[in-house]
Amino acid sequence: MNHSRRDTTTMPEDPTQVSVADLERIGALQSLLATLNDPRAGADVLARHIATMPVLKARVELRFRQHHPNLRKHALAQQIALLGNRVLEGILLGLLEDLVMLHSDVEPAKRYTF
Secondary structure, rough: OOEEEEEOOOOOOOOOEEEHHHHHHHHHHHHHHHOOOOOOOHHHHHHHHHHHOOHHHHHHHHHHHHOOOOOOOOOOHHHHHHHHHHHHHHHHHHHHHHHHHHHHHHHHHHOOOO
């Protein structure tokens, strides 16, 4: 799924779109990736990390609704467990791609501001 990106500092209208504020959450994303590499980490631990990144949380919730349209009122940890690690990794890959593209759009403007 290709999500568009925004280069404004305001919150995006679509919570699944990355914004400049998301570029500041790279540390939280790195922490999540480290947790994913821990075989003892469960969905509850992953959910705590994901909850700190609104764009990622929105993407997980969207994917859950797409995969399980008849299931309602599941907490984030339950959504993660039902989606599985492969789907979560796909969501993360899409997010990382969008963040890299946004960074490449925004960074030159910062670099050459006089």
